[in-house]
Amino acid sequence: MKKILLSFDGNHFSETAFAFARNMNAYEPILLTGVFLPPADFTGAQSYAYIGSAAYLIPIVENRDPELTQESIDKFEDQCLKNGIEFRVHLDNSSSALQELKKESRFADLMIIGSERFYENLGQETPNEYLKDALHDTECPVIVTPENVVFPESVVLAYDGSKSSVYAIKSFAALFPQLCHKKTILLYAEHTPGEGIPQEKLIRELAANHFSNISFHEMDADPKKYLNTWLSDIENPILVSGAYGRSGLSQIFRQSFITNVMANHSVPVFIAHC
Numbered sequence: 001m002k003k004i005l006l007s008f009d010g011n012h013f014s015e016t017a018f019a020f021a022r023n024m025n026a027y028e029p030i031l032l033t034g035v036f037l038p039p040a041d042f043t044g045a046q047s048y049a050y051i052g053s054a055a056y057l058i059p060i061v062e063n064r065d066p067e068l069t070q071e072s073i074d075k076f077e078d079q080c081l082k083n084g085i086e087f088r089v090h091l092d093n094s095s096s097a098l099q100e101l102k103k104e105s106r107f108a109d110l111m112i113i114g115s116e117r118f119y120e121n122l123g124q125e126t127p128n129e130y131l132k133d134a135l136h137d138t139e140c141p142v143i144v145t146p147e148n149v150v151f152p153e154s155v156v157l158a159y160d161g162s163k164s165s166v167y168a169i170k171s172f173a174a175l176f177p178q179l180c181h182k183k184t185i186l187l188y189a190e191h192t193p194g195e196g197i198p199q200e201k202l203i204r205e206l207a208a209n210h211f212s213n214i215s216f217h218e219m220d221a222d223p224k225k226y227l228n229t230w231l232s233d234i235e236n237p238i239l240v241s242g243a244y245g246r247s248g249l250s251q252i253f254r255q256s257f258i259t260n261v262m263a264n265h266s267v268p269v270f271i272a273h274c
Contacts, residue, residue, distance in 0.1 A: 001086075002030050002175065005111040005140075006076070007101060009037040011068040013075055014114025016147045020268070021112055023151040025085045027178040033088045034076040035104065036069055037097045106139040110175055113144050141171050141272035143238075146265040152238035154183040156231065157207065161188075161198030164242030166206070167274040172240045173210035184211040185234070189219035189227075228264045243273030 006021055008014065021032050073089055080087040092100050105111050135142055155172075159165045173180055186207050188197045197203065197218065207214055219230065231237055241258055261267055 002028070002109040003107070004030050004032050005035055005101075005105060005108045006032055007035045007037065007111060007113050008072055008076075009039060011039070011072050012114075013072040014145070014147065016145050016149060017112045017114035017143075018076070018079060020143060020145055020151065022079070022083050022085065024176075025083065029086065031086050031088070032080060033090055033104075033108070034073065034080075035101055036073055036089065036091045037101065038093045039068065102137045102139065108140045111138060111140055111142045113142060114147065135271060141168075141175065141270060143268055143270055144262060145268035146262075149266065149268055150236050152179060152182065152268065153236035154234050154238075155179055155185070155211070156234065156237045156239045157184065157186045157211075158239060158241045159186050159188050159197070159203060160242070162242060164273055166203070166242075168240050168242045168270065168272040169207065169210075171272040172270050179238070180210050181212045183235075184214040186214060186216045187219060188217070189221075189223040224260060228260060228266070231261070231267050238268045238270055240270045240272075242271075 002024075004021055004024065006017055008017075021030065024030055025032070069091070073091070077087065077089065079085075090104070135144070157165075157169050157172075159169070169186075184207075186203065197216065204216065207216075219226075221230075231239065239261055258269065258271070261269055
């Protein structure tokens with residue numbers, strides 16, 4: 001049984017994030033832990049930001065209404081009971097709740113976050129700074145899902161030859177064996193045409209061993225500009241990517257690459273870093 005974290009803030013309950021967990025449970029029973037973070041007031045949020053690698057503190061809302069968070073907890077518990085999901089509830093009202101979330105991720109197999117609902121009052125940018133911070137330091141793989149998408153019907157493996165991208169592919173295969181028979185594309189976007197896929201023989205052997213319906217594609221266009229268009233022609237994909245950091249993804253798949261996909265609000269993204 002896999003332990004899955006489902007993270008919410010305040011009353012920003014993500015229906016799609018829960019639906020993703022529900023679909024996982026339909027394939028194989030999971031233990032679903034709802035982690036409820038405190039609502040935040042970002043009026044003076046600049047004063048809470050630390051420089052460098054230090055994480056953000058959450059600017060707690062003064063005189064906040066605990067009933068708002070309780071509504072999300074009640075909804076979570078009700079939907080778990082209706083769908084036969086074993087669950088736990090973790091509630092943290094401290095300003096260091098994000099730090100505790102990262103610590104808890106060490107003891108989980110996967111974390112799911114609704115990208116549009118996670119501290120959505122911070123602003124329109126996706127991913128916002130709090131989501132970036134959570135992705136940077138989490139110690140388990142993460143699914144970041146926009147609202148109004150369905151459970152994946154196909155898989156896109158973003159490969160750049162790095163150990164991080166290979167680790168993400170192996171992690172996804174271990175966590176989602178039920179998706180490994182779906183249509184899968186291993187995508188390599190090269191900046192130097194003609195050089196081919198790095199370690200092509202080895203990555204083909206690995207990927208074909210896990211994914212039974214796989215093809216390989218070299219993108220000759222800039223993925224930062226054209227990946228979203230390319231993904232739009234694929235039926236309900238999930239994008240599998242390597243490490244996400246403040247300095248960006250290794251080599252080809254850099255921060256702007258993954259940020260652009262998230263900002264488009266159309267594709268769930270699986271992120272794992274070693």
